Amino acid sequence: MSDVSELFGGLFTDADGIVLFSPSSSYYQTFTDLEDLDVIVAAPDNEHGADRFVELPLAFEDVADQLTFAIEGALDDDIVEEGDELICGAKLFSDDDIDTVARVRASAGENSGIYDLFTQSRAEPSVIRAVFEVAIELGQKGQKGKPVGALFVVGDAGKVMNKSRPLSYNPFEKSHVHVGDPIVTVMLKEFSRLDGAFVISDAGKIVSAYRYLEPAAEGVDIPKGLGARHMAAGAITRDTNATAIVLSESDGLVRAFKGGELILEIDPENY
Ligand SMILES: Nc1ncnc2c1ncn2[C@@H]1O[C@H](COP(=O)(O)OP(=O)(O)OP(=O)(O)O)[C@@H](O)[C@H]1O
Numbered sequence: 001m002s003d004v005s006e007l008f009g010g011l012f013t014d015a016d017g018i019v020l021f022s023p024s025s026s027y028y029q030t031f032t033d034l035e036d037l038d039v040i041v042a043a044p045d046n047e048h049g050a051d052r053f054v055e056l057p058l059a060f061e062d063v064a065d066q067l068t069f070a071i072e073g074a075l076d077d078d079i080v081e082e083g084d085e086l087i088c089g090a091k092l093f094s095d096d097d098i099d100t101v102a103r104v105r106a107s108a109g110e111n112s113g114i115y116d117l118f119t120q121s122r123a124e125p126s127v128i129r130a131v132f133e134v135a136i137e138l139g140q141k142g143q144k145g146k147p148v149g150a151l152f153v154v155g156d157a158g159k160v161m162n163k164s165r166p167l168s169y170n171p172f173e174k175s176h177v178h179v180g181d182p183i184v185t186v187m188l189k190e191f192s193r194l195d196g197a198f199v200i201s202d203a204g205k206i207v208s209a210y211r212y213l214e215p216a217a218e219g220v221d222i223p224k225g226l227g228a229r230h231m232a233a234g235a236i237t238r239d240t241n242a243t244a245i246v247l248s249e250s251d252g253l254v255r256a257f258k259g260g261e262l263i264l265e266i267d268p269e270n271y
């Protein structure tokens with residue numbers, strides 16, 4: 001008769017490393033005396049001072065997104081090697097304790113782009129993250145209780161301006177405000193009722209609101225069923241080096257596009 005740990009034991013044989021997602025301090029401590037396996041922590045902050053650490057820019061609610069982000073980040077930082085077999089411990093249902101184990105092979109060939117979205121965009125990672133936060137907040141609350149859509153084009157702003165035209169006067173014309181400033185969050189929410197896109201510079205300066213994007217759309221392949229806003233978002237990221245973050249008025253999801261492709265889809269209600 002086999003017992004459960006023997007049956008599942010195969011999951012752990014010949015592993016090269018362990019990835020713990022936001023472990024508690026005591027949980028992390030129990031792993032530090034492991035001799036032959038590297039322990040990697042993936043979390044919003046390196047609160048335990050782990051030597052091998054991947055910073056999560058968002059609390060990805062989808063465990064697959066979390067794992068993919070951490071593994072692409074660990075490969076990029078040379079914390080793990082191509083082909084490494086990793087045991088990942090994550091919190092699927094629990095907020096407190098790791099309750100789920102997955103065995104994943106690190107493979108650079110299957111790059112989803114989710115790590116590069118934050119780290120290899122023209123815009124600074126903190127800017128990408130701040131725009132996500134505004135889009136998520138807007139998705140949770142809507143505008144005066146009604147669902148609202150919004151399109152943020154981040155980075156490579158000069159080129160984006162050349163591939164777009166104004167729909168109305170630009171309320172940010174003479175201002176020097178940046179995403180992340182609390183007042184800007186209020187302004188972005190207010191202006192999101194109106195048409196068009198926000199254009200944001202690499203450093204996070206709001207360059208313009210109300211831009212109608214006119215990128216070339218050839219070769220852009222976005223999922224069927226998404227409309228003009230999403231098509232424009234995808235296309236502008238193929239035509240320029242910008243990243244686009246879109247809140248859909250119709251399904252309430254936040255989506256990110258880069259290089260003409262949909263990279264990440266998240267539901268604000270889960271944050
Ligand atoms: N090329 C564009 N540039 C900037 N904004 C655009 C562009 N095309 C559409 N939009 C904006 O998107 C809004 C919604 O358009 P549409 O419904 O076709 O898009 P969608 O992709 O279905 O988005 P949603 O899911 O929010 O409905 C328009 O009212 C307009 O404000």
Ligand SMILES: [Mn+2]
Pocket residue numbers: 227228250
């Ligand atoms: Mn629509």
